[in-house]
Amino acid sequence: MTRLSIPALALLLAACAGTPTSSSEERAVMPATDAALLAAVADPGRDAAQRARDRYRHPAETLAFFGLTPTDTVIEISPGSGWYSAILAPYLRDAGRYVAASATPAPGRSNALRAVFAADPARYGRATLVEYDSKAPSLGAPASADAVLTFRNVHNWVAAGSADAYFQAFFAALKPGGTLGVVDHRARPGTDLDTMKKSGYLTEALVVDLATRAGFVLEARSEVNANPADSADHPNGVWTLPPTNRHDEADKAKYAAIGESDRMTLRFRKP
Template sequence: MKPALLALTLTALLAPVLAQAADTKPVSAEQYAEVLKGSWRAPQNVVRDVYRHPQQSLQFFGLGPNQTVIEITPGSGWYSELLAPLLKDHGNYIAAVQAPTVSDYARKNEETLKAKFATAPAQYAKAQVVEFDPKAPVLGKPGSADTVLTFRNVHNWVLADTAPLMFESFFKVLKPGGVLGVVDHRAKDGASLDEIKHSGYLPTAYVVKLATDAGFKLEEKSEINANPKDTKDYPEGVWTLPPALTLGEKDKAKYVAIGESDRMTLRFVKPAK
């Protein structure tokens, strides 16, 4: 075979491999630094970085700039401020929100999120919002997402008895080999779900079971979002702590000193076969 023809053949054979390598390239430290200091971020959100460790969390979940990422119920868009800009050039950021007909809370969250996107088109122009019914969730075309992320939401689905359906929808929308990243408030070891679920905390083993029952494999746990100061025994559950501070001024300094909750950080994978 002539050298030129051989080179063309090798290029054609390697193209899919090179494309896959580009897809799996992680977000760089420089890219994280740029979005973390972004002028579009709300000041009240920036001060939460010290508790939520966004760069370390997204690195743990293997975020890549070429990925299609679905964030489940992003609320007012704390992580949207980071994910949408990181994915705007080569990837896709999709905010999956509960349909506004579900509740006034869902309607207000969607309105707030869309208003945020409208204020900074350079960062959010490509961001998409999709609505789902929590009792029959469909997040997109099956096998269309590289990563599904959810931050501090599982406890709400447990209370609404929709958690198994949600995890099944994550499994369906992910590609084989896709990643599910979960962060939520972590209960004390040995805690009974029925006894503590109204506190906002969940047993790690229960969350793992929700995912594995849906077909996922637990790949790794992380202590990135651990908080040993959190005693998990408050009058208003996890909402006693920042940022909610449900008790108002009562013992506020005490709860501010504790900081945000102790959290599990779990990475699951959808098996390739």
């Protein structure tokens, strides 16, 4: 992938801005571009394999849509191997706070992010790693965060039957007026729950219902992570597609051409 300069990224963000459809719910509305965010995304110190996925995950546009600022306290839920950590930790390092929140590992296992953070103190030295009980998640002091973000995790909680507990924990952790940002694989409207659990794709309606039951207000939607080439009906669900690639070798080119999944990008607010 060609690395974009900061001016080029700024132009890209401006081009992605949309027009509100109503005062209560906007579509694809982004705040003014943020030089610190653009620099964090363009940083050549990011892992090359992670940067190669920017064309699917659109980190600058996504984080701009969520309205982050460098002074925020941001909790990222289940950051996995730290793809977004590599952007958020340096972005928030000087004036904000980045918290990576993960479920407590099973006995005998460790959180992979501990080693990642320890290996690069210049990038992660001020980041915080916290663990919680996956059955009863708690994210620290109530009303302490400006934003809670989760990327491609809600489908796992829906399958495990714990999604309501997570959204309640998000609500508790956020300050009044705080933002919940959600990205996940998007099912076709009307898809039944069993199919969603098996496929890893969720309807936007289900995610909105989970959030509003917890007390959130849907503020905006963005199509920045949409992929019209994804039909969302693959034999091994979303895991058929990159980066998991759970398919026959003969189908490699077919699924590579589709790319990563079609994704919803939703911004909620705590009243």
